[in-house]
Amino acid sequence: MSDGEAQPALGRRRERQRGHRSSGPSDAPLPRLVNRWAPLEILDAEQVERIVDAAYRVLEEGGLEIRSARAREVYARYGGMVDEATQIVRLGRDVVEAHLAHAPERFVLRARDPARDLHVGGNVVNFGPVAGAPHITDLEKGRRYGDIAAFRDIIKVVHRLGIVHWQGGVVVEPVDLPVPTRHLDMYLAHIECSDVVWAARGVGAPQASDAIAMSAIEHGMSVEELAERPTLLTVTNVNSPRRVDEEILDGIMIMAAHGQCVVITPFTLMGAMAPVTLAGSLVQQTAEALAIIALCQMVRRGAPCVMGGFTSNVDMRTGSPAFGTPEFVHATLATAQIGRRLRLPVRASAVNASPTVDAQATYETAFSLHACIMSHSHLINHAAGWLEGGLSASMEKIIVDAEMLRGWAEILKPVSFNDDDLGVEAIKAVAAGGHFFGSPHTLARYETAFYRPLLSDWSSFENWRDAGGRSATERALALWKKARDEWTPPPLDPAIREALHAYVARRAAEITGA
Amino acid sequence: MSDGEAQPALGRRRERQRGHRSSGPSDAPLPRLVNRWAPLEILDAEQVERIVDAAYRVLEEGGLEIRSARAREVYARYGGMVDEATQIVRLGRDVVEAHLAHAPERFVLRARDPARDLHVGGNVVNFGPVAGAPHITDLEKGRRYGDIAAFRDIIKVVHRLGIVHWQGGVVVEPVDLPVPTRHLDMYLAHIECSDVVWAARGVGAPQASDAIAMSAIEHGMSVEELAERPTLLTVTNVNSPRRVDEEILDGIMIMAAHGQCVVITPFTLMGAMAPVTLAGSLVQQTAEALAIIALCQMVRRGAPCVMGGFTSNVDMRTGSPAFGTPEFVHATLATAQIGRRLRLPVRASAVNASPTVDAQATYETAFSLHACIMSHSHLINHAAGWLEGGLSASMEKIIVDAEMLRGWAEILKPVSFNDDDLGVEAIKAVAAGGHFFGSPHTLARYETAFYRPLLSDWSSFENWRDAGGRSATERALALWKKARDEWTPPPLDPAIREALHAYVARRAAEITGA
Numbered sequence A, B: 001m002s003d004g005e006a007q008p009a010l011g012r013r014r015e016r017q018r019g020h021r022s023s024g025p026s027d028a029p030l031p032r033l034v035n036r037w038a039p040l041e042i043l044d045a046e047q048v049e050r051i052v053d054a055a056y057r058v059l060e061e062g063g064l065e066i067r068s069a070r071a072r073e074v075y076a077r078y079g080g081m082v083d084e085a086t087q088i089v090r091l092g093r094d095v096v097e098a099h100l101a102h103a104p105e106r107f108v109l110r111a112r113d114p115a116r117d118l119h120v121g122g123n124v125v126n127f128g129p130v131a132g133a134p135h136i137t138d139l140e141k142g143r144r145y146g147d148i149a150a151f152r153d154i155i156k157v158v159h160r161l162g163i164v165h166w167q168g169g170v171v172v173e174p175v176d177l178p179v180p181t182r183h184l185d186m187y188l189a190h191i192e193c194s195d196v197v198w199a200a201r202g203v204g205a206p207q208a209s210d211a212i213a214m215s216a217i218e219h220g221m222s223v224e225e226l227a228e229r230p231t232l233l234t235v236t237n238v239n240s241p242r243r244v245d246e247e248i249l250d251g252i253m254i255m256a257a258h259g260q261c262v263v264i265t266p267f268t269l270m271g272a273m274a275p276v277t278l279a280g281s282l283v284q285q286t287a288e289a290l291a292i293i294a295l296c297q298m299v300r301r302g303a304p305c306v307m308g309g310f311t312s313n314v315d316m317r318t319g320s321p322a323f324g325t326p327e328f329v330h331a332t333l334a335t336a337q338i339g340r341r342l343r344l345p346v347r348a349s350a351v352n353a354s355p356t357v358d359a360q361a362t363y364e365t366a367f368s369l370h371a372c373i374m375s376h377s378h379l380i381n382h383a384a385g386w387l388e389g390g391l392s393a394s395m396e397k398i399i400v401d402a403e404m405l406r407g408w409a410e411i412l413k414p415v416s417f418n419d420d421d422l423g424v425e426a427i428k429a430v431a432a433g434g435h436f437f438g439s440p441h442t443l444a445r446y447e448t449a450f451y452r453p454l455l456s457d458w459s460s461f462e463n464w465r466d467a468g469g470r471s472a473t474e475r476a477l478a479l480w481k482k483a484r485d486e487w488t489p490p491p492l493d494p495a496i497r498e499a500l501h502a503y504v505a506r507r508a509a510e511i512t513g514a
Helices: A009-017 A045-062 A069-077 A093-100 A148-161 A179-193 A205-219 A223-228 A246-257 A278-299 A326-342 A359-374 A395-412 A424-429 A461-466 A472-486 A494-512 B009-017 B045-062 B069-077 B093-100 B148-161 B179-193 B205-219 B223-228 B246-257 B278-299 B326-342 B359-374 B395-412 B424-429 B461-466 B472-486 B494-512
Strands: A064-066 A081-083 A088-090 A107-109 A118-120 A124-127 A135-138 A142-145 A197-200 A233-238 A261-266 A305-308 A346-349 A379-381 A392-394 B064-066 B081-083 B088-090 B107-109 B118-120 B124-127 B135-138 B142-145 B197-200 B233-238 B261-266 B305-308 B346-349 B379-381 B392-394
Touching (some): A045 A093, A045 A278, A045 A326, A148 A395, A148 A472, A179 A205, A205 A223, A326 A359, A326 B395, A346 A359, A359 B395, A392 A395, A395 B359, B045 B088, B069 B088, B118 B124, B135 B395, B148 B179, B148 B395, B179 B197, B179 B205, B246 B278, B261 B278, B278 B326, B326 B359, B359 B395
Parallel strands (some): A135 A392, A197 A233, B135 B392, B233 B261, B261 B305
Antiparallel strands (some): A107 A118
């Protein structure tokens, strides 16, 4: 074939496509993503230092209310100034810095599939799905309280799309299950529906212990072996401002004692649970996180920890949180800078506060995601399916997010080209005013030349209208159902599966007293 | 007032709001935006050099088809190798580089309001509105061919929202006006509805001459004075690959001769009008742009020029352009790098290829916009209202885009804080588990603390549903109508207005032979 033939290139192209690979989007799992760009920063070194100094002042002069006697005992043993009457624990800078020195700057959490190990730290970019929502919503069944079926659906869809590097903990709250044993079914779902690192619920001693036990079974190891080869994370909040509830501390201490990763995330909404200024919120967020990271190191030197942030502004008329705003972007960038200063890995969030899966949900998420990635945050939470400021997990939003995450993965790929790609001869070979559709240079490359979208529709308006005129959100319905229906369980040793079910049955009986 | 008072802070807040500034979004025009971050780059210096070398090879060995005898004559006079039979002009590297040396790396185009002068170059970020669409679409009237009423509406809305740094040329094609005189009414609309720099239509000698004449009247100067103090730009395409039509060349040469700014934008869709590889498209785009910039310098040494790019991939199944894709992002970043290497200002585009104003239109635009800004492109075209790959201008999309542009403007603002913003005493003053709503630190700041959105709705799902459950796009309808209806004409000397109308009447008569 040569350029300039009369035969339409389009026909020839269709012929070549028969018998070639599907023209659908890639569903290979995202590879380990690396961001080679310098981090985007908004503070200078002096500003970072002032924030850190101020955070230490808050810990030394104000302290945190630690509502667990066991935790207070640990603090006291390692040099904390504990007031049993108020439950306030104050920490000197020297004490905190001494313990912080043991927190690893980077570490690996092991997945059942070693290719899916979670690398935390450096310039690796990790996405995790929505977590913590009480509702599930989709265009078919509408908005309703979460249940275990929806929980499993989310994990399946996200696994099938291959868009996350770890599975969240409570991707949606399965309220159809009794509270005391709910976590057991959640963990079973994580292990059966996916094979990446998963997260334990961030509240409660049994929730932590059972996660560790089940992960040990999943990996065919003892709990002691697991401590040397961590597999789990948990995302825990602080009850900002400056309070940590007993159940949260119980969970944290068990995870740390067993060498598992704690992601400490203060919940510092500006003007509500933290000062209304960005600097003030960062000071408080840093203080709160450092106090807990220090505790983790006191419990077990070298326990892997991640410093989380969830600083954003609120709607000052109503107090509702706002996400994906300029303030949120700045807080995300600054938090990662503070993390680099303190040599701690950082967790951020790709979130929005829209009530529905529309343009607002999308631009807020896009702003958040851009900030998360460009800041060099190491764990980017809620990156698939988050809606309504966290009150709903949305199936359609998973698809919209998937397109954005895959787009970013492509953008982060290094660009390289050879002389042939420069195409000087190909350019000269096409006449002025001609076209490249039939050019050998094009035909040799076009099938793999471009990123193939999952969701985007590039039809003309007329074709789109005649095909039903559906918005991206409407098209997403069929796509998530397809992903769910095409999901196949990842490999799991039948003996391990049996052992897990036996464990769950035994524990459920113990917990319910049956 | 002190912390911890029983009286709800919410009530006190409402009282303070009475008599204070409106809680609506700021409608002050965007200030001159500066991007203080380092540009985001994807090529190394050697790759940039190889692209530039290859572009010079294309110009020397392949050349461009220049379909204007006058232009060929200019090229010949200044060392171009002209083949009159094929109309192909080849240019030696030395010739191009010699002329490129005169193109300014930065310059200012004067607006009627000096505060709105357009600074091109360096780290200044400029947004322009949609241009070139044959259709107008909105939720009220639906999709139809453009008309002068819609043309004026777009300019008014964009002016009222204050979101652009220059007005586009043909924001939508007003097909209700006769073609030969259409440009006169368009220019009148620009001058009457706004006071920022505006763009002449990029095709045709009369279109260029009339723009210059009318701008001279607008500024109360002679055409000669205007050449020393340029006020206009025009965005022109190349008929890629490697062809430039006579009417385009006519317009370019008149603009350049009169010292006005030409933005040369090859239209290099990968695999269609350019090689399917990114590197190849960039080679061709660079070659085409340089040939025209050289022409402009030959016509008038020092003529302000901008190197444009419109490289993106196509949907290989249909040939339709795709925008906001990873390829588009890479092309945008790389084009700006090439511009820095060649010491030329660069034009980029915040575009999408969605058929409707939905999540896809939004994430594609968000990806494009991020790339435009982070690349340090100097003119970011189509940043308000673009849809359908350029086939429609959308009124609702203007609002969605406005929110994103204002968001970026906030993000680009430098962050600074003082000791009081660090809030250590404020943090200590709020009890553990308390809240900051009523804190004096908060009350003193909250009214101006946060960016106030134009479009975003942070209501709870229930409140949003009960208020009508409208998507962002649906809410945008009322917002653009409000902006249009609240628009007031910027100041314009009545004598100048009269002179402009007289000019238009005279020229219309000349053109139509009436």
